[in-house]
Amino acid sequence: MTQPIWITGGKGFIGRNLAQYISKKSQTVRGLGHGFWTEDDFAPWGFKSWLNAEVDFSSLSHLASSFGLPNIIFHLAGGSAVGPSIQNPYEDFQRTVETTARLLEWVRQHAPETRVVGVSSAAVYGAGFTGPISEQAQSTPFSPYGFHKAMLESLFASYRETYGLKLGVARLFSVYGPGLEKQLLWDICQKLEKANDGEVLLHGTGRELRDWLHVNDACDLLWRMATTPELPQVINGGTGQATSIAGIAALVSAAWGGRNNIVFSGIGRKGDPASLVADITRARELGFSPKITTDMGIEEVVRWYRARSR
The missing domain is CATH 3.40.50.720 (NAD(P)-binding Rossmann-like Domain)
Incomplete structure (x- = not known):
């Protein structure tokens, strides 16, 4: 109805x-x-x-x-x-x-x-x-x-x-997901686009865990x-499921291709806890069960980003 x-x-x-x-x-x-x-x-x-x-x-x-x-x-x-x-x-x-x-x-x-x-x-x-x-x-x-x-x-x-x-x-x-033009995945994709098989610097330690x-x-x-x-x-x-920021960055880099080297500043941002997992x-x-795995979702975001940049 x-x-x-x-x-x-x-x-x-x-x-x-x-x-x-x-x-x-x-x-x-x-x-x-x-x-x-x-x-x-x-x-x-x-x-x-x-x-x-x-x-x-x-x-x-x-x-x-x-x-x-x-x-x-x-x-x-x-x-x-x-x-x-x-x-x-x-x-x-x-x-x-x-x-x-x-x-x-x-x-x-x-x-x-x-x-x-x-x-x-x-x-x-x-x-x-x-x-x-x-x-x-x-x-x-x-x-x-x-x-x-x-x-x-x-x-x-x-x-x-x-x-x-x-x-x-x-x-x-x-x-x-595809269409989100801010936050971590957007930031990594922008940096990979500019790096051209070079070094990509991200804030934090990379050990921070997120869901x-x-x-x-x-x-x-x-x-x-x-x-x-x-x-x-x-x-x-x-x-x-917990995935480290370093793990997310590695998935984005693998989906992107090339030989980029992702490094972390080692300095955390104020307001960023070490772990947030549900x-x-x-x-x-309620019958809820996530359908899209993180690696599938990351590949989708990278495809979307690269398509929109052409």
């Missing part, structure tokens, strides 16, 4: 992939967020409409009056990385925390039966972990990005407990979460 679905922050990497994933299930998806898009731009991603606007009472009410109330809202609007949050913490706060507060208050007043899935981040966990992290682990973020995602989660918990709203949070780990989740698998998890009979309050989004027991209880 068709369910009216809204995605805030729909122009972002996860948002547009999620819209495409959901539209293939014959669902009606409407997008809201920053950025001008013509129909020729947004339609291929599966959106039936796109509203270039802030996530506030005016824009949400405009969508409702034009198309009716949604059954599900995926809330992806907000900050997207540690680095920009350190450079502009108040802007990150506005994008993540203020946007979330406005959305939940609008839902409380106008759409209390709507399910809302908020996208958070493994950055809420902070540092000090050496193995898979469960949702019950103590959250000790140490970057503005992590703190603001934790505030998003607190707002979801407050509105769920106080008003009985149908709210859940997905803590996504390292989401990647790499392909965007297609992330979309599958978000959809399962939103449509399960009992909406989970908090759930990790990952694979449960315990995905709860996700598996």
Whole structure:
């Protein structure tokens, strides 16, 4: 059955992939967020409409009056990385925390039966972990990005407990895939392109461990979460597999080809923990099982990058 679905922050990497994933299930998806898009731009991603606007009472009410109330809202609007949050913490706060507060208050007043899935981040966990992290682990973020995602989660918990709203949070780990023009894989590909069988220098030690989740698998998890009979309050989004940054760099280099030599500065960046790997027991209880292995996903990203550079 068709369910009216809204995605805030729909122009972002996860948002547009999620819209495409959901539209293939014959669902009606409407997008809201920053950025001008013509129909020729947004339609291929599966959106039936796109509203270039802030996530506030005016824009949400405009969508409702034009198309009716949604059954599900995926809330992806907000900050997207540690680095920009350190450079502009108040802007990150506005994008993540203020946007979330406005959305939940609008839902409380106008759409209390709507399910809302908020996208958070493994950055809420902070540092000090050496193995898979469960949702019950103590959250000790140490970057503005992590703190603001934790505030998003607190707002979801407050509105769920106080008003009985149908709210859940997905803590996504390292989401990647073709089309992501930032972060580690993009950085490595850019450096390999310039290196021409030379040396490629990356920050950190290379021993940092991350849980790499392909965007297609992330979309599958978000959809399962939103449509399960009992909406989970908090759930990790990952694979449960740890891969070092050096291992990721080696996979990218192998897929790229050539004789590049990847070296690490040995200096970690502030806000980068040594290990962030998900315990995905709860996700598996929803029937979730990652389909795309890391080596398959890395090869896909490299093919996409090289194709777009021609």
